Amino acid sequence: MAGSGSTRHHLLQWTVSLVLITWAGFFLPVKAQDSNLTCSDFQTSGIFQDNELQVQFLLFTFQNQNCGHFINLSKPESIKDSPFNSSRATKILIHGFRALGTKPSWIDDMVDALLGAVDANVVAVDWVSGSTAKYNQAVENIPRLSNKVAELINRLLELGVTEESLHMIGISLGAHAAGLVGQMFGGRIGHITGLDPAGYKFKKAGPEERLDPRDAIFVEAIHTDTDSFGISIPVGHVDYFINGGRDQPGCPSVRHLYGFVICDHMRSVTIYITALRGICSFTGFPCPNYKEFLSGQCVNCSVSSPLACPRIAREEILANPRTQIISQEAQVFLMTTSKDPFCAHHMLLVFSLTEPRDSTITIEIELKSETSSSKAKVSIPNGHVEGRTVLAHDVPLCELQTAVLRYPGSIIRFWKGKTEISGTFCVSEMPLKDRNELFCLPNTITLTGNSRHSFNLEADGRLGCHNPTLAKKSNTQTNSPPTGPTNEILTTTQVSNPPI
Structure with missing residues (x-):
């Protein structure tokens, strides 16, 4: 994506200045169908209003999934007379900065997804009034917002809710508000999820002022915008850096x-x-940094630790955060595709030369399925024989049909008479099953400069989908094999002591 973080900040300010939202207040409440509940919705605010902090809590459960029940902390009966069930887990959603003073567009989908994943009480924290247009003022409101959320939690504890059953999900500024609430309860809250925790005003802040692993039994963060609005440093027990x-x-x-x-x-x-x-x-892969991850140095999952390759929104974590207690924090990396829903299978690509060359060799590789393709480049440094890279594809390995390899030519190589390279090509879906398993073309291949060479990867059972359902699906599909200069089929090769 083009542009620096500072450019995007200026563009956001310019966009906000063009929008005149001058009305505020609650949407008119309406009666829920087939229920005695009165439905409430989020507040709205405007860029020219005083934007004083006003907090309201809206309860959603399976019984009132589309009808937010207003919780009035000054009236205990507003909880007792609601569908709230203290025996369920409780999810508390805290949104972040609101540029235009409107209800977050993702709230309804998040509530629906949470209630679809686990039987829970979901409380949406509405602080649109207090988070709109003026970022610095929104940051200053975080401590008071946290006090309000802590007051809510104390009410819930009085009803028999346990601290461990609480899960706070904070987006941007909301992630740091969740952290402050966790501090107030001595880190005994069960679970905090920070979705791209805000970076501006927090990157240089101390642990007591932002989200931190000590704020809950299990703290995780998902990072997607570290060069602009999101924080770039780890803030949880597990930090997922998506696409770096x-x-x-x-x-x-x-x-x-x-x-x-x-x-x-x-x-x-x-x-x-x-x-x-x-x-x-x-699924995230622990690695020192994204560069090493992309170069194929972090492709295995240790069988001794359940957190070796953690998965976002794992059922076990949602049900019991204590299953994720770990002795040290982990940074994990993963890739996605470019289209919604962004699902990706990670492929390790390895090309090994028959002999080292006196210059860096770059090989362009494209993996094709029936409906899509993904591209990557493998670089082999001067004097080395092996190059690795990781590629994201939207289908598993056993559904891939073709690998297309190209060795870009150059004038210098042409004059030196080095327009060809020979070697072996291997691919495996990550994580590798047993550390040394790769699927390789059975014969040495020769790539001629600037020519495209296609190889058939048609799944015949030997590629082994990690998902048995997908493997069955692939093995029952009838696809015409792609044509090309060669028609190789991958075979399983045990590579001795690969550097992974």
């Missing part, structure tokens, strides 16, 4: 102004909702 934590594929260019400004930041919310709905699995 920045420049999300599929986000629009500057020509689509509002989407360009906010897309990366909000991708964390979309990913979390998708994971809750079970549409696909977003």
